[in-house]
């Protein structure tokens with residue numbers, strides 16, 4: 001659709017790019033479609049491995065969830081796609097970019113900010129944003145121009161990457177109603193999941209997953225396998241009221257089986273090996289990291305600054321986490337690490353330990369010092385007020 005319009009309005013020579021981040025679409029079909037519509041040249045770039053290693057793994061280290069719930073599966077892929085567009089533009093000496101984002105979402109921000117930062121001076125055209133067409137109008141326009149639109153695309157607006165699948169629009173816009181079953185493709189309904197639980201043990205090395213049940217796997221293969229295993233048990237469905245950057249609150253439905261498992265496992269292992277001070281401070285850094293990625297500021301230096309801190313904290317995040325998958329639920333049921341700060345003897349109530357209980361009394365004395373002072377002051381002030389207002393008999 002964009003191709004036709006760019007040719008008609010700008011008389012542009014159009015080169016198209018598809019970047020495979022695991023959206024499971026038929027990319028050959030996209031190429032054919034582009035050529036048929038008159039694209040001069042087409043680039044099909046497989047960036048799945050790069051996405052897993054350079055985008056998803058940092059997100060795991062950062063426990064990245066936007067607003068505490070969404071694993072930013074769409075958000076993360078945008079700066080990667082934009083960087084590939086820039087590579088092609090440089091190679092082809094292009095004068096500008098075009099993308100199909102609307103003017104209502106987050107993706108326009110992510111693309112425009114990243115493209116603008118990596119290729120300053122090149123024009124950015126966003127026809128759909130300019131058109132201000134509704135989805136229905138877009139579909140009708142496509143029909144009129146003889147451009148095929150799939151049935152799912154008519155029903156929902158879908159976006160997917162190896163890190164998760166996002167479903168919007170249609171019936172889902174009624175936030176009070178449970179999403180229809182046909183919105184989901186990667187996960188089975190929990191009630192239809194197997195009747196016996198499945199256990200998976202994930203091994204982490206310095207903050208990133210390296211093996212499942214003892215089998216070493218490359219980043220992409222590991223994520224893909226977990227998507228299948230957890231999806232089979234109905235794990236990873238997310239129904240979220242989300243704040244878009246442009247201010248709109250939207251109802252978003254996701255299925256992110258691997259992300260749900262890996263983020264939960266990673267967070268759990270961190271709690272075993274990081275100090276309390278690290279855990280609590282890192283929660284704030286993590287939230288900021290996910291926020292930056294969500295709001296299109298992946299290329300802002302602050303993201304790399306935070307990465308430097310996060311990477312340092314991951315030095316000891318090595319160990320194994322055992323997960324139980326059952327009927328849509330995920331529970332961490334065990335963890336171990338050579339770098340563990342959890343000491344069974346210290347935590348044990350029954351045996352003599354190196355924990356010196358006699359220090360506790362003095363510790364509490366100082367710990368509560370200011371709190372006691374404040375409460376004593378409050379009490380005496382109240383007494384004085386009482387004495388003033390009490391009338392003499």
Ligand code: ARG
Nearest residue numbers: 074075106157158159166168
């Ligand atoms: N709200 C999410 C984000 O901005 C996902 C958007 C996915 N788009 C879609 N058409 N389903 O990252």
